[in-house]
Amino acid sequence: MSFAGGVVLLQGQAQLPDIAMIGLAAAVFASLWVIGRHFIGSKAGEVGRARAVWGFVRGSAAIGLAFVLGFGWAALRADWRLADELRGDLEGVDIELTGYVADLPQALDEGVRFRFEPDAAVEGVPGKLLLSWYRPRGSTEAPPAVKPGERWRFTVRLKRPHGFHNPGGFDYEAWLLERELRATGYVRSGARRLEAVDIRAMDAVHRLRDAVRERFTAVLGDAPHGGILVALVIGDQRGIPSEQWESFRRTGLSHLVAISGMHITLVATVMGAALGGVWRRLPWLVLRCPVRRVQALAAVLAGTGYALLAGMGIPVQRALIMLFVVAIAVYRGRSILPSRVLVLALLAVLVTDPWACLSAGFWLSFGAVAAIGFVLGGRQHGAIGWRAAVRVQLGISLALLPLLVLLFQALPLLSPVANALAIPLVNFVITPLALLAALLPLDFLLHWGHMATVLLMVWVEWLAAFEPGYWRQPAPPMWLGMLAMLAVAGAMLPRGTPGRLAALAVLAALLVWPPPRPEAGGFVVRVLDVGQGLAVHVQTASHDLLFDTGPPYGAHADAGSRVVLPYLQALGVRSLDGVVLSHDDSDHVGGARSIAGALDVERWWSSGEAAAIAGDVAMVTPCVSGMRWNWDGVEFAFLHPDGEAPRPAGGRHDNDRSCVLRVANPAGVLLLLGDVESAGEQAMLARHGEAALAADVVVSGHHGSRSSSSAALVDATLPQAVIHSVGHRNTFGHPHPQVWARWAAAGARNWRTDSQGAVEAVFAADADAGVGLRAQRLREPRYWHGR
Known part of the structure; x- marks a missing residue:
C-alpha cells in the first residue's frame, strides 16, 4: 500500500522530481531498515524496550522505502514517456510519415480517427500518434477505408497533446499520456496504401476484431442495440448511442458493457471449470497434473484470449493482471487470502501502468473487489446463495458510494435493483451468445443475443426514467470524501460494533454537502x-x-x-x-x-x-x-x-x-x-x-x-x-x-x-x-x- 501511495502522490505533482534525490531518499530508508534488522538480531536487541524501538525503526523504514520506490518508479516511467515527444519545430508543419494503423479505427461524422505507429524512427516524432482523416471541405466523399494493420504513407500535421481544462472537466492530456499517444494530428495529403513489410501479432488481432465488428454490423443492420453486443465481444463501445449510455449511467450499469474484471473472470472461470470437470474424470491425467493447476492454466488462457479479442485496452489489462495473480497463487498451491491477492494485484497493476490511478475505473474496480472480500470474509456464519448475492450487491453499492460522489457527483440509487436482473442476464445469456456468435458463423445466435438485449434495455430504460432514482450533487471536498470512505468501512463492520451509526452520519454529510456560492453582493x-x-x-x-x-x-x-x-x-x-x-x-x-x-x-x-x-x-x-x-x-x-x-445586409x-x-x-x-x-x-x-x-x-x-x-x-x-x-x-x-x-x-x-x-x-x-x-x-x- 505504501508503494501505491507513492505512485498516486507522483501523479499529483506539477513537475517531475529529481531522480537522484529520490535515489538518495531510498538509500537512507534502506540503510535504516538494515540497521534496524541488525540491532534486532544482536544482543542489544534482546532487551524488550530496545527490540520494540528497533522494530519500529525497521517497520517505518520499510514503509518509507516502499513509498519512495513507488514515487521513484512512477517518476522514472513518466520521464521515459515524456521523453518521446514531438519536437517543437515540427508542430503545425507538413511531415511525411510511413507506418501502420494500430487498433480499430473510429468512424467520425466527417472522417475517421485511428492510432498510427511510424514504422521507422523519425527524429522528433513520437512512436505512437492519434491521427484524424477528414473528408475535403465542401465534399461529401468520405476518406478511403482504413483497416487495422495496414501500412500507409501520409503527409500529416501534428501537435502536442492538448485538452480543455475546466473545474469538473476531463483531463484529455492525461488520457493520451496513459495510452502512450504523445502527439495528435490530421492527414493533409499524399495518402497512399503500401504493402506491409512485416507481420505484427497485434495487427492480426485487430484485423480479427474488425472482422467481428463488420459481421455483427452486417447481420444486425440498424438494430438499436447492436452496439452493446459489439462492445461485449471486442470492447469497442463507440457504437453505443449516447442515450443508451445515459440510461446505463443512471442505473449504475456502465460496468456491464465495458469489458473489465467481471467479464474476464467469468470467461476464465467457465473455461477453468469446464476443463477441470473433464480432467478429473481421467485418472491418468490427474496423476500427471493436478486439477487445480489445469484449471488455473485454462483460466489464464481463456482470459488472455478474451482480453486479446477485447483489444487489450487499459481496463482489460488491469483485469488480466489480477487474473494472473490469482492463477499463479492457485498453480503454486498457495492458500489464497483475498487481501493478499488484492494487494499483489494492486502492486502488479501500478508497476505495469503507473497512470492507472488516474482513471475512475481503477478506483471503482479495486473498491468493488475490496468490498466483496470485506462482506464475505471473516465471518463465522456467512450467507450463501441468494442471500450472499444480495449482501454482496448492497456491500458494493455502499462501499462505492463515496467514490461515485467524488468522481461523478452522482449516485444511481436504483443500481442494486438494476444489477439484480442485469448481471445474470448479461453474464449468463447475452455475453455467451455474443461470444459464440463471434466464434461460430451462426447468425441466429446474434439475433437471440439482441432479443435478450432488448429485454434488458426495456428494464434499464424503465428504471432510468425514474428521476428520483438518480442522485446528483456538487463535488464535495476531498477531505470529506476520504472521511466518508473510512465511515463506509466502519458501517460495514459486523453487527454490534460501536460507532456504526455515527459512520452513517458522515455519509449523510457527504450527500448533503452544500455547494459553495458567493456571499450576497459578490459574484464569481x-x-x-x-x-x-x-x-x-x-x-x-x-x-x-x-x-x-x-x-x-x-x-x-x-x-x-x-x-x-x-x-x-x-x-x-x-x-x-x-x-x-x-x-x-x-x-x-x-x-x-x-x-x-x-x-x-x-x-x-x-x-x-x-x-x-x-x-x-x-x-x-x-x-x-x-x-x-x-x-x-x-x-x-x-x-x-x-x-x-439596422441589421447587416447581404448575409x-x-x-x-x-x-x-x-x-x-x-x-x-x-x-x-x-x-x-x-x-x-x-x-x-x-x-x-x-x-x-x-x-x-x-x-x-x-x-x-x-x-x-x-x-x-x-x-x-x-x-x-x-x-x-x-x-x-x-x-x-x-x-x-x-x-x-x-x-x-x-x-x-x-x-x-x-x-x-x-x-x-x-x-x-x-x-x-x-x-x-x-x-x-x-x-x-x-x-x-x-x-
Whole structure:
C-alpha cells in the first residue's frame, strides 16, 4: 500500500522530481531498515524496550522505502514517456510519415480517427500518434477505408497533446499520456496504401476484431442495440448511442458493457471449470497434473484470449493482471487470502501502468473487489446463495458510494435493483451468445443475443426514467470524501460494533454537502475553456447566468454537453436563471440546445438570428441597450445593441449586433463584449460615454481579433485584466499580437484560456477586497500539461 501511495502522490505533482534525490531518499530508508534488522538480531536487541524501538525503526523504514520506490518508479516511467515527444519545430508543419494503423479505427461524422505507429524512427516524432482523416471541405466523399494493420504513407500535421481544462472537466492530456499517444494530428495529403513489410501479432488481432465488428454490423443492420453486443465481444463501445449510455449511467450499469474484471473472470472461470470437470474424470491425467493447476492454466488462457479479442485496452489489462495473480497463487498451491491477492494485484497493476490511478475505473474496480472480500470474509456464519448475492450487491453499492460522489457527483440509487436482473442476464445469456456468435458463423445466435438485449434495455430504460432514482450533487471536498470512505468501512463492520451509526452520519454529510456560492453582493465569473468559442458563467449568491454556450464539436457533440454541463454539475447548478446568446455565430450558440435539453432555464436573451436558435426551446427576450436588473445586490445591464440599429445586409456577420453585458458590484465591473467589433465599440462609446465602459475585468471582443478591442475602447475600459477565450493553435491567430500589446500597454494583464484553462474572477462583496483572478491550469498543474 505504501508503494501505491507513492505512485498516486507522483501523479499529483506539477513537475517531475529529481531522480537522484529520490535515489538518495531510498538509500537512507534502506540503510535504516538494515540497521534496524541488525540491532534486532544482536544482543542489544534482546532487551524488550530496545527490540520494540528497533522494530519500529525497521517497520517505518520499510514503509518509507516502499513509498519512495513507488514515487521513484512512477517518476522514472513518466520521464521515459515524456521523453518521446514531438519536437517543437515540427508542430503545425507538413511531415511525411510511413507506418501502420494500430487498433480499430473510429468512424467520425466527417472522417475517421485511428492510432498510427511510424514504422521507422523519425527524429522528433513520437512512436505512437492519434491521427484524424477528414473528408475535403465542401465534399461529401468520405476518406478511403482504413483497416487495422495496414501500412500507409501520409503527409500529416501534428501537435502536442492538448485538452480543455475546466473545474469538473476531463483531463484529455492525461488520457493520451496513459495510452502512450504523445502527439495528435490530421492527414493533409499524399495518402497512399503500401504493402506491409512485416507481420505484427497485434495487427492480426485487430484485423480479427474488425472482422467481428463488420459481421455483427452486417447481420444486425440498424438494430438499436447492436452496439452493446459489439462492445461485449471486442470492447469497442463507440457504437453505443449516447442515450443508451445515459440510461446505463443512471442505473449504475456502465460496468456491464465495458469489458473489465467481471467479464474476464467469468470467461476464465467457465473455461477453468469446464476443463477441470473433464480432467478429473481421467485418472491418468490427474496423476500427471493436478486439477487445480489445469484449471488455473485454462483460466489464464481463456482470459488472455478474451482480453486479446477485447483489444487489450487499459481496463482489460488491469483485469488480466489480477487474473494472473490469482492463477499463479492457485498453480503454486498457495492458500489464497483475498487481501493478499488484492494487494499483489494492486502492486502488479501500478508497476505495469503507473497512470492507472488516474482513471475512475481503477478506483471503482479495486473498491468493488475490496468490498466483496470485506462482506464475505471473516465471518463465522456467512450467507450463501441468494442471500450472499444480495449482501454482496448492497456491500458494493455502499462501499462505492463515496467514490461515485467524488468522481461523478452522482449516485444511481436504483443500481442494486438494476444489477439484480442485469448481471445474470448479461453474464449468463447475452455475453455467451455474443461470444459464440463471434466464434461460430451462426447468425441466429446474434439475433437471440439482441432479443435478450432488448429485454434488458426495456428494464434499464424503465428504471432510468425514474428521476428520483438518480442522485446528483456538487463535488464535495476531498477531505470529506476520504472521511466518508473510512465511515463506509466502519458501517460495514459486523453487527454490534460501536460507532456504526455515527459512520452513517458522515455519509449523510457527504450527500448533503452544500455547494459553495458567493456571499450576497459578490459574484464569481468563470470564462470556460471551450476551444475557439465562448461560454461564461456568472454566479451570484442565489442566481446563475450563462453568457454564450460554446461551439459545436461535430454533428453529435458540442461544448454544452462536453464542457458546460459537467462543469455546472460539479458546482451543483441544476437550473439557470438566465442564458444570453450574444449573437448567432456557431462558436457562441453551438451548445444552446444541449443546455436547454438538460437544464431548466428561466429566461433567454439574444440578438439577431440567435433569437431563432433559442426560440426552438424557449421564449426569448431581445437584449437591448438600457435593459437592466439586480440579482443579490449585483447590477446587470445590457450596453449593446441599440434596438433601432439596422441589421447587416447581404448575409454579413452580425458581430456588431452582439449582446454586450455589464455586471457590477462595489468591488468592480465585468464587461462581456461577445463578438462586437470596432463599429459596435464606437456606437457604445457614443451612446454611454467612456465612464459607463470603465471595467476591472474584460472578456475581449471577438476572441481578441484585430477587428475588435480598438484603442478607444481600451482607453475607456482600462481594466486590470482582459481574458481571451481562444482555441489552441487556432487558425485565426487569436488573440492578435497587436491587441495583446494594446491591452498590456493600458496596464491590463492578459489571460488566455487555451494555455491557462478556465479563468476565474472573484468579485468580493466588500469593495476594499477588490477582484481576484486565477486560472485552472495554474490552480491544478500537472507534470504532463503542455508536454
